[in-house]
Amino acid sequence: MTANNEPPKTYEQVISTVSGHALSTLSPDNLPSLASIHSVTVMVVNLYFTDPNLLPDRGFGYLIPRSISFDQNPECALGVVFDSDATIGQDSVSGTKLTVMFGGHWWDGFDSYPDEEEGAAMAKAVLRRHLNVDVEPTAVNVGLQRECIPQYTVGHEARMKSAHNELMSTFNGKLKVAGNSYTGVGLNDCVRAARDIAMGMIDGRAKTGVEEFVYPRGWVETKIPSRAEIEQELERRYGGKPPRN
Numbered sequence: 001m002t003a004n005n006e007p008p009k010t011y012e013q014v015i016s017t018v019s020g021h022a023l024s025t026l027s028p029d030n031l032p033s034l035a036s037i038h039s040v041t042v043m044v045v046n047l048y049f050t051d052p053n054l055l056p057d058r059g060f061g062y063l064i065p066r067s068i069s070f071d072q073n074p075e076c077a078l079g080v081v082f083d084s085d086a087t088i089g090q091d092s093v094s095g096t097k098l099t100v101m102f103g104g105h106w107w108d109g110f111d112s113y114p115d116e117e118e119g120a121a122m123a124k125a126v127l128r129r130h131l132n133v134d135v136e137p138t139a140v141n142v143g144l145q146r147e148c149i150p151q152y153t154v155g156h157e158a159r160m161k162s163a164h165n166e167l168m169s170t171f172n173g174k175l176k177v178a179g180n181s182y183t184g185v186g187l188n189d190c191v192r193a194a195r196d197i198a199m200g201m202i203d204g205r206a207k208t209g210v211e212e213f214v215y216p217r218g219w220v221e222t223k224i225p226s227r228a229e230i231e232q233e234l235e236r237r238y239g240g241k242p243p244r245n
């Protein structure tokens with residue numbers, strides 16, 4: 001492996017958390033199943049308004065389903081997150097923070113995308129039409145995330161089985177994978193994959209990070225703690241008074 005033009009170093013084990021497609025380009029011809037994972041590009045526009053009471057409703061925000069036609073969604077918006085509601089207590093200034101997301105499946109096959117100015121204008125148009133927000137934001141940040149969300153299309157499970165076999169035959173278990181290309185795209189899935197691979201390396205179960213597609217683990221027995229055990233644990237951690245936010 002090399003980084004920053006340093007001489008190559010040898011490692012006994014590598015866990016890759018770059019996308020499956022990016023990994024396939026680092027080992028050309030060996031990982032065709034990972035090369036075939038399709039991902040979509042998303043534009044993210046963050047807006048900050050000083051008025052803390054700008055929105056007609058409070059909550060996490062909303063996603064726009066595929067069933068909404070282009071006529072009703074000419075900006076190709078995916079959804080709006082109400083960040084100032086979703087992350088209460090994490091900001092040092094009051095106000096309303098929103099994130100408008102564009103693209104995804106709408107932009108499949110595109111090779112050029114809106115620029116920053118167009119992205120900001122699209123976000124303002126969506127907020128005006130959906131939420132009646134017609135004031136200028138104090139700050140706007142536009143980012144284009146290329147091929148950032150893998151799409152688990154029909155055949156994903158078969159692709160992952162092949163990926164396990166390709167990783168084993170080429171790297172014999174020395175290269176493992178985790179991240180959003182394999183076992184779930186949500187943050188919780190990615191954290192779980194990282195945890196599973198770390199634990200699996202201790203007990204020898206983790207072979208490639210996608211071995212579960214070939215050898216399903218089945219149901220895991222979990223013991224739910226009793227009320228008395230929960231109270232005992234709360235007492236141990238917080239002296240009986242769990243912190244509230």
Ligand SMILES: Cc1cc2nc3c(=O)[nH]c(=O)nc-3n(C[C@H](O)[C@H](O)[C@H](O)COP(=O)(O)OP(=O)(O)OC[C@H]3O[C@@H](n4cnc5c(N)ncnc54)[C@H](O)[C@@H]3O)c2cc1C
Pocket residue numbers: 017018019022042044101145148149178179180181185186187188190
């Ligand atoms: C706009 C958007 C909104 C989302 N909203 C939510 C949400 O509300 N809830 C939720 O649970 N999930 C959400 N997700 C999904 C979730 O955030 C991602 O799937 C997850 O963060 C991906 O984590 P990761 O570690 O697999 O990949 P990343 O965080 O993308 O990490 C991959 C890293 O690899 C690096 N890299 C790539 N190629 C190379 C290379 N050749 N060499 C070295 N480094 C390389 C990249 O720079 C990057 O840092 C959202 C995703 C997006 C894009």
